[in-house]
Amino acid sequence: MQKSLSPRAPRVLGIAIPSPLRRLFDYRPAGTPPSCGWVPGLRVRVSFGRRQLVGVIVECRDHSELEFSRLKPIDACLDSAPLPEDWLWLCRFTARYYQHALGDTLSHAMPVLLRQGRPFEARTRERWHATDTCSEDSPGKLARAPRQAALLEMLQQHPRGLTSQAILAQSFTREQLRALEAKGLVQCREETLTQAVTTEGKGLLASPSLTLNAEQSAVLAALHEGLDQFHPSLLQGVTGSGKTEVYLQLIEAVVGRGRQALVLVPEIGLTPQTLGRFVQRFRVPVVALHSGLTDHERLDAWQAASSGRASIIIGTRSAIFTPLASPGVIIIDEEHDSSFKQQDGLRYHARDLAVMRARHHQIPVVLGSATPSLESLLHAQRGNYRHLHMRQRATRHPPARLELTDIKARVRRGGLVPPVIDTIGATLKAGHQVLVFINRRGFAPTLACHNCGWMAECDHCDARMTLHRHPPILACHHCDRRRPLPDACPDCGSGDLRPLGSGTERSEETLGELFPDIPVYRIDRDSTRAKDAMDRILGEIRKGEPALLVGTQMLAKGHHLPHVTLVVVVNADSGLYASDFRALEHSAQLLEQVAGRAGRAAHPGRVLVQTMHPDDPNLRLLAERGYDALARTLLEERRVAALPPWRYMALLRLESPNESQLSAVANQAGTAMRGFLQHSKREVDCLGPVPAPMERRQNRYHLQLMLTAEKRSLLHEASAWWVAWLENSAEARRVRWSLDIDPQTLS
Known part of the structure; x- marks a missing residue:
C-alpha cells in the first residue's frame, strides 16, 4: 500500500508588512513550524x-x-493557528477595492494588541464556588478562623459564585481562599471574560x-424569507416607526438557529444605548x-x-472587520450616515x-x-435591494x-x-422639553472687529477660528x-471686538438667561469629553422634567427622547449652498433626523426651522412633501450632471507645504x-487639478484630481494605474497623496 505524502513545507513566505508599500515581502520559514503548518493567516x-x-x-x-540566500528568516511565529479565514478574505478584498496597501489594511483591521504581537486568546478570570460537600457544621470547624467562616458564608449566599476581584474587594485575601480550598x-473555576450562555x-x-x-x-415576515441566502434589504422607516424592534426580533430568529448577528451603528454615543437594549x-x-x-477590552470582544x-x-464602523464563527445577519442602522466612511488612512465605507461580506457568507444584510x-435608493430602484417601508x-x-x-x-x-422664543416658552410651560439644534460648537463662529471688520483667522488654515x-x-x-x-x-487697535454668529455655548448662555428656572443641557463634543458624561446628561433628560437641550448632530442621531415635543433648528x-455636490443630501438627512426627535411619545411634536431662504425650492420641497420627494429630485439632478450614484468616482488628494512643488506634481499626475486613458481608450474622465475646498490646512496646500466612469471596473483599472505611477514617480514622493475610492466628501 502506497504511503500518502505530507505536503512539502514552503520555501518562501509572502508576508504583508504594516507599511504604505503595496506589495508583499518574501521571507524564509524558520524554527519549528506551527501544528497547522505554514499557512496564510499566521502572524x-x-x-x-x-x-x-x-x-x-x-x-x-x-x-x-x-x-x-538573500531572504531573511522570520524571527518568530506568533500563532499556533491562523487568524480567521473570513477576516483575511475581507481584508484582501478591502485592500484591493480601496487601492490600499494590504499590510496596512491588515494592521488597521486587527486590535492593537494583536498588532503588537500579543497572543490571540481569551483572557480568563477565577470564579470561586462553595463545594457541594460543604456541610452545615463547616462554620463550626472554622471557629478558629472567623474570616474564613465569613468568606464561606458569603460564597454560600451566591450559588453562581464570585470572582476573585469581587472577593478581594470585600477585604478577604487569597490566603483565606486557598485555605478553604x-x-x-x-x-475555583477559570472562565473567559465573555462566557457562552446556555439557554436550555x-x-x-x-x-x-x-x-x-x-x-x-x-x-419582519419579508426578512424571515431570506435567512439562508444573500438578500440585501433597504428598510426605510420614519423616525419612531420601530425599526429597532424589527431588528431585535430578526436577531432572535437568527440567534435561535445558532448563528451570530453583527449590528453597526454610526456613533459611539449610540453604542451604550443600543447595547443596553440588546442586553x-x-x-x-x-x-x-x-x-x-x-485595548484589552477590544481584544476580548474580538476573540469572543x-x-x-x-x-x-x-x-461602530471598524466593527465590520470583526471575525465571526457563524455569521447569520448583518444590520446597518442609519445606513446613510457619513460616519460609516473612514475619512483618512484606509478610506473604506463600512x-x-x-x-460584500454578506454576499461572501450568503447571509442577509439589512440597511435601515x-x-x-x-446610493441605496438607486440600488432599490434598480431591484438590487429589496425596498421595505x-x-x-x-x-x-x-x-x-418642518415649519420654515x-x-x-x-x-x-x-x-x-x-x-x-415665545414658542419655546409655551412648550416649557406645558411641562415638555425642547431641543435646540445648532450644528456648530463653541460660543460663536468667530470674533470680529466692529470698527474695521477684522476677523479672527487661523494662521495655518484658510478658516476662521471659533470663539x-x-x-x-x-x-x-480644522487643525x-x-x-x-x-x-x-x-x-486697527480697537477694543470693540464682538462675537459673530452663534454656537452651542452662546445658545446655552442665552437660553439660561431667558429661562432661568429651567435646566439647560448642552450636548456637543466639548461637553461630553469626560467618560460617561453623555450617559449622565441623557439620564437627567429622561427624568421627564421640563428642560432645554442644546446640541449638535450628536443629539440628532438615534436617541429616543420621549419628552421632547419641540425641535428648533x-x-x-449652511448645507444649502455648499460647494460639495452631496451637501444638500446630507443637510436634508440631518434635518429629517433631528426633526424625528420631536413627538415620539404621548404628545405630538413640532419642528421650527429658522432660515434666511424660506423660498428656496429644495427646502420648501423637503418641508412640504418630505425626504422622499427631495431624494427623487436630487437623483434626477445627479443623473443629468453625471454624478454619483449614476457614475463611479475616485478622488486623488495631494498636499505639501511647498505650493509650487505641489502644483507641478499635480499637473504631472493629470x-x-x-x-x-487616451492610449488605452478607456471611457474614464479625468478632471483637475483644482484646489481643495479648503486649499490651505495645517500650513499645507491641498490640490485634487478626480476620475469618473460609468463602469466600476474601468474606474479601478485607471485607479490602479495611477497608484503605480505615483509610487514610481520620484517627484510624487516629495508630496503626500492619497486615493479615495467612492469619496463621500470633496473636502
Missing part, C-alpha cells in the same frame, strides 16, 4: 530594516524574485418581545466594539466573536463592505434608515413636518428670533490650533493619467 515577527514588525503570512510558495470547602430550559429571551403593528409584522432582551452574550474600549461565544456584536442614501410611527402621532421660519431682518438673541467661552480661547476646528483672546483688534442654511 509572524520579522526584521524590517532596523525595526521589528508584526506581519501576516499571505502566500506560501516555493519561489521568489530574489535569490533564496485546601479543606475542600470551596473550589430558560429560553432565548430575558424579556418578552413587543407586539408588532401591521407594518412591522409585514417587514435587556437576550440571555446570550452581547459584546460592543468601538474606539472607547481599552471569533470563537462564537458572543452571539451579538454591536459596534456599509459597502457589509454588503429614515433617510436612505441616494414603514411609514407609520409606533405611536399614534404622525412625524412632525423667516429670520431675515429680525433681531436675534443667541441665534433665536422672538416668535421662536469659545469655557475656557475663553479662539480655536481652529486644533488655539490662541488666547486678543485685548484689541490686531489691525437655529440655522438650516497629464500622465490623460495620456494613459
Whole structure:
C-alpha cells in the first residue's frame, strides 16, 4: 500500500508588512513550524530594516524574485493557528477595492494588541464556588478562623459564585481562599471574560418581545424569507416607526438557529444605548466594539466573536472587520450616515463592505434608515435591494413636518428670533422639553472687529477660528490650533471686538438667561469629553422634567427622547449652498433626523426651522412633501450632471507645504493619467487639478484630481494605474497623496 505524502513545507513566505508599500515581502520559514503548518493567516515577527514588525503570512510558495540566500528568516511565529479565514478574505478584498496597501489594511483591521504581537486568546478570570460537600457544621470547624467562616458564608449566599476581584474587594485575601480550598470547602473555576450562555430550559429571551403593528409584522415576515441566502434589504422607516424592534426580533430568529448577528451603528454615543437594549432582551452574550474600549477590552470582544461565544456584536464602523464563527445577519442602522466612511488612512465605507461580506457568507444584510442614501435608493430602484417601508410611527402621532421660519431682518438673541422664543416658552410651560439644534460648537463662529471688520483667522488654515467661552480661547476646528483672546483688534487697535454668529455655548448662555428656572443641557463634543458624561446628561433628560437641550448632530442621531415635543433648528442654511455636490443630501438627512426627535411619545411634536431662504425650492420641497420627494429630485439632478450614484468616482488628494512643488506634481499626475486613458481608450474622465475646498490646512496646500466612469471596473483599472505611477514617480514622493475610492466628501 502506497504511503500518502505530507505536503512539502514552503520555501518562501509572502508576508504583508504594516507599511504604505503595496506589495508583499518574501521571507524564509524558520524554527519549528506551527501544528497547522505554514499557512496564510499566521502572524509572524520579522526584521524590517532596523525595526521589528508584526506581519501576516499571505502566500506560501516555493519561489521568489530574489535569490533564496538573500531572504531573511522570520524571527518568530506568533500563532499556533491562523487568524480567521473570513477576516483575511475581507481584508484582501478591502485592500484591493480601496487601492490600499494590504499590510496596512491588515494592521488597521486587527486590535492593537494583536498588532503588537500579543497572543490571540481569551483572557480568563477565577470564579470561586462553595463545594457541594460543604456541610452545615463547616462554620463550626472554622471557629478558629472567623474570616474564613465569613468568606464561606458569603460564597454560600451566591450559588453562581464570585470572582476573585469581587472577593478581594470585600477585604478577604487569597490566603483565606486557598485555605478553604485546601479543606475542600470551596473550589475555583477559570472562565473567559465573555462566557457562552446556555439557554436550555430558560429560553432565548430575558424579556418578552413587543407586539408588532401591521407594518412591522409585514417587514419582519419579508426578512424571515431570506435567512439562508444573500438578500440585501433597504428598510426605510420614519423616525419612531420601530425599526429597532424589527431588528431585535430578526436577531432572535437568527440567534435561535445558532448563528451570530453583527449590528453597526454610526456613533459611539449610540453604542451604550443600543447595547443596553440588546442586553435587556437576550440571555446570550452581547459584546460592543468601538474606539472607547481599552485595548484589552477590544481584544476580548474580538476573540469572543471569533470563537462564537458572543452571539451579538454591536459596534461602530471598524466593527465590520470583526471575525465571526457563524455569521447569520448583518444590520446597518442609519445606513446613510457619513460616519460609516473612514475619512483618512484606509478610506473604506463600512456599509459597502457589509454588503460584500454578506454576499461572501450568503447571509442577509439589512440597511435601515429614515433617510436612505441616494446610493441605496438607486440600488432599490434598480431591484438590487429589496425596498421595505414603514411609514407609520409606533405611536399614534404622525412625524412632525418642518415649519420654515423667516429670520431675515429680525433681531436675534443667541441665534433665536422672538416668535421662536415665545414658542419655546409655551412648550416649557406645558411641562415638555425642547431641543435646540445648532450644528456648530463653541460660543460663536468667530470674533470680529466692529470698527474695521477684522476677523479672527487661523494662521495655518484658510478658516476662521471659533470663539469659545469655557475656557475663553479662539480655536481652529480644522487643525486644533488655539490662541488666547486678543485685548484689541490686531489691525486697527480697537477694543470693540464682538462675537459673530452663534454656537452651542452662546445658545446655552442665552437660553439660561431667558429661562432661568429651567435646566439647560448642552450636548456637543466639548461637553461630553469626560467618560460617561453623555450617559449622565441623557439620564437627567429622561427624568421627564421640563428642560432645554442644546446640541449638535450628536443629539440628532438615534436617541429616543420621549419628552421632547419641540425641535428648533437655529440655522438650516449652511448645507444649502455648499460647494460639495452631496451637501444638500446630507443637510436634508440631518434635518429629517433631528426633526424625528420631536413627538415620539404621548404628545405630538413640532419642528421650527429658522432660515434666511424660506423660498428656496429644495427646502420648501423637503418641508412640504418630505425626504422622499427631495431624494427623487436630487437623483434626477445627479443623473443629468453625471454624478454619483449614476457614475463611479475616485478622488486623488495631494498636499505639501511647498505650493509650487505641489502644483507641478499635480499637473504631472493629470497629464500622465490623460495620456494613459487616451492610449488605452478607456471611457474614464479625468478632471483637475483644482484646489481643495479648503486649499490651505495645517500650513499645507491641498490640490485634487478626480476620475469618473460609468463602469466600476474601468474606474479601478485607471485607479490602479495611477497608484503605480505615483509610487514610481520620484517627484510624487516629495508630496503626500492619497486615493479615495467612492469619496463621500470633496473636502
